[in-house]
Amino acid sequence: xxxxxxxxxxxxxxxxxxxxxxxxxxxxxxxxxxxxxxxxxxxxxxxxxxxxxxxxxxxxxxxxxxxxxxxxxxxxxxxxxxxxxxxxxxxxxxxxxxxxxxxxxxxxxxxxxxxxxxxxxxxxxxxxxxxxxxxxxxxxxxxxxxxxxxxxxxxxxxxxxxxxxxxxxxxxxxxxxxxxxxxxxxxxxxxxxxxxxxxxxxxxxxxxxxxxxxxxxxxxxxxxxxxxxxxxxxxxxxxxxxxxxxxxxxxxxxxxxxxxxxxxxxxxxxxxxxxxxxxxxxxxxxxxxxxxxxxxxxxxxxxxxxxxxxxxxxxxxxxxxxxxxxxxxxxxxxxxxxxxxxxxxxxxxxxxxxxxxxxxxxxxxxxxxxxxxxxxxxxxxxxxxxxxxxxxxxxxxxxxxxxxxx
Numbered sequence: 001x002x003x004x005x006x007x008x009x010x011x012x013x014x015x016x017x018x019x020x021x022x023x024x025x026x027x028x029x030x031x032x033x034x035x036x037x038x039x040x041x042x043x044x045x046x047x048x049x050x051x052x053x054x055x056x057x058x059x060x061x062x063x064x065x066x067x068x069x070x071x072x073x074x075x076x077x078x079x080x081x082x083x084x085x086x087x088x089x090x091x092x093x094x095x096x097x098x099x100x101x102x103x104x105x106x107x108x109x110x111x112x113x114x115x116x117x118x119x120x121x122x123x124x125x126x127x128x129x130x131x132x133x134x135x136x137x138x139x140x141x142x143x144x145x146x147x148x149x150x151x152x153x154x155x156x157x158x159x160x161x162x163x164x165x166x167x168x169x170x171x172x173x174x175x176x177x178x179x180x181x182x183x184x185x186x187x188x189x190x191x192x193x194x195x196x197x198x199x200x201x202x203x204x205x206x207x208x209x210x211x212x213x214x215x216x217x218x219x220x221x222x223x224x225x226x227x228x229x230x231x232x233x234x235x236x237x238x239x240x241x242x243x244x245x246x247x248x249x250x251x252x253x254x255x256x257x258x259x260x261x262x263x264x265x266x267x268x269x270x271x272x273x274x275x276x277x278x279x280x281x282x283x284x285x286x287x288x289x290x291x292x293x294x295x296x297x298x299x300x301x302x303x304x305x306x307x308x309x310x311x312x313x314x315x316x317x318x319x320x321x322x323x324x325x326x327x328x329x330x331x332x333x334x335x336x337x338x339x340x341x342x343x344x345x346x347x348x349x350x351x352x353x354x355x356x357x358x359x360x361x362x363x364x365x366x367x368x369x370x371x372x373x374x375x376x377x378x379x380x381x382x383x384x385x386x387x388x389x390x391x392x393x394x395x396x397x398x399x400x401x402x403x404x405x406x
Contacts, residue, residue, distance in 0.1 A: 039111040039165055039197065046093040046115075048386040049240050049394065053116035054321070054348050055225055058206055059162040062192035062325040063173045064246070064344055066155030066379070067184035075127040079403045081183040082117070085159075086387060086397035088179055089115035092172045101175065111165030111197070113172060117398045118158040118244050118381030126156075127403060132235070136243060136353045137382050143364040143375065152248045152377025155187045160244075160346075164197035190248060190377075192325025192344040205275060205283065208326055209341050210256055210372075212268050213275035215322045216283055217310075228319050231350050237401035240385030240394075242348050245356050248377030250342040256372045267368040269306025277306065305369045308362045318358050320349035342373070352380055 044052050069078070088098040093113045097104040124133035139154060159176055163169035177186055194206045205213040219225045226232065231241045256264070261272065269287070270277055277287035278299050289307065291299040300307055311318035323346045331340045349355040363370070384402070388394035395401050 040095075040109045042112045042164065043094055043110045044112050044114050046090045047388045047394070050230060050242070050386045051116045051383060051398075052093070052386075053114035053160050053162055054229065054242060054323070054383065056112075056114050056162070057203070058194055058323055058325070059112050059114070060164045060194050060196050061162065061166050061169045062190075062344060063161040063169055064190040064192070064325075064346075065159045065161070065173065065177065066187040066189070067157040067159070067180070068187045069122075069126060069156045069184050070182065073126065073183050075403060077183055078123070078127060081180055082399055082403065083397045084179060085117065085176060088175060089117075089172075090387075090389065092175065098175060098179070100179075103171065106167065106171040109165050109168050111163050111168050113161070113163045113165075113168055115172060115176070116160040116162075116383065118160070118383045119399065120154055120156045120158070120379065120381055122156050129402070132402075134234075134238070134243075134382060136351045137380060140245070140352065140357060140360070140378055140380060143360060145364050145370055145375070146378070147374045147376050148378055149376050152188060152190070152379075154379040157184055158244065158246070158379070158381050190246075190327065190344045192327050194325060206324070208324065208343055209251055209253065209328065210264070210268075211272050212270065213283060214324050214343075216270075216275055217319065218321050219319070225321070228355070229321050229348050229350065237385075237399070237405065242350065242383045243352050244381040244383050245347045245349070245352050246377065246379040246381070247345040247347075247360075247375050248342065249345050250340070250374045250376050252337065252372045252374075253339045253341050254337055266301055267304060267372075269300045269304030301368065303366050303368045305363070305367050308365075308367045309359055311359070315358065317354055320347045320355045320359075322347055342376075348383070 044056055046052060073081075091098045092107060093110060093115060095107055095110045097107055101107075119137075121133060121137050121139075124130050124137070159173075161169055161173050161176070163172065173189075194200075200206070205215050205218075208214045219228045229242050231238050231243075233239070259267070265271055265278065270283075275283035276285055279288040279291045280286070287300055287306065287310075289298070289300055293299055325344045325346070326341070327344055328339065328341045331337050347356055384395070384399040386394055387396060387398060387400075389396065
């Protein structure tokens with residue numbers, strides 16, 4: 001039998017330690033390994049027919065900032081703000097230092113940064129264009145199970161900042177808040193996250209904190225985006241725009257985690273491992289809502305989230321883009337819950353009244369998930385069309401055509 005003396009053991013340790021030290025010295029002499037430059041070179045074009053940050057594959061981090069216009073800001077003031085914010089955002093998203101910034105070191109890693117701007121209903125009153133406000137740009141109808149908290153309510157403006165690097169995200173957010181301080185003040189900020197860059201493919205459907213894939217039925221082609229998301233009619237200033245619905249949804253993780261896996265899947269109507277419908281094998285398999293089990297009961301429960309959310313055959317327009325982010329913050333003081341988690345649930349569509357509202361109404365009336373979720377915030381915004389720095393065929397700054405004509 002092989003034996004090892006104490007002296008031999010210690011000698012072996014010293015040899016091993018010495019080898020490790022030599023390896024470390026060699027590494028030190030050769031310098032640190034080369035930096036991963038993927039995110040330094042990752043730029044999403046800022047300019048285009050549509051604003052970036054809508055059809056863009058979801059990045060890992062979100063800062064969503066709601067602003068209230070300062071007293072006395074009128075159309076001229078809003079125009080100055082939009083011109084400034086657009087130019088600064090254009091530079092930030094392309095890794096350039098905005099004019100007047102003293103922090104050039106903080107913009108060297110764009111990391112797929114996108115900055116998207118939206119207008120709330122009151123903006124059209126501020127610019128004396130109430131008669132031009134889209135009919136759908138108004139609060140959503142009240143739903144019976146809503147528990148809306150005013151602190152997460154409608155704001156005048158919204159800026160969506162998404163990025164794969166938290167430092168760049170924070171810097172871009174801070175710069176816009178600071179540069180706009182004379183015109184608008186922060187009303188709230190909602191932060192969210194998905195998998196880190198590289199942890200999933202850009203085509204992979206993100207997951208929420210219940211473990212479910214969230215966004216399987218999203219549009220995935222240019223044609224489907226044109227059908228569901230981009231506004232292509234109406235006045236010139238509307239064409240290429242879209243709408244954003246914001247719903248802040250609290251998820252009761254404590255009681256959800258009391259369910260076994262089968263019960264969770266029955267509530268969703270999908271498998272948790274790959275998002276497949278309970279009647280299929282893969283995420284994008286067509287669900288069979290007529291399939292029954294050996295007892296004659298539907299395999300996909302008629303009250304499951306999947307069944308209630310689907311667009312009826314005679315209402316194909318009830319489809320839209322889901323772009324949700326998870327949040328996870330400290331529990332409220334005095335709360336008996338162990339967590340304070342949920343979704344910053346963002347949807348984009350041509351018309352929320354025709355597309356989003358009927359779906360949310362059905363979910364409110366009979367979704368099995370309602371036992372574990374509560375809608376605590378709500379707002380609706382118009383997302384102006386895209387821009388172009390030289391102005392050829394597009395506005396130079398956000399909503400220029402509207403503001404110039406109003």
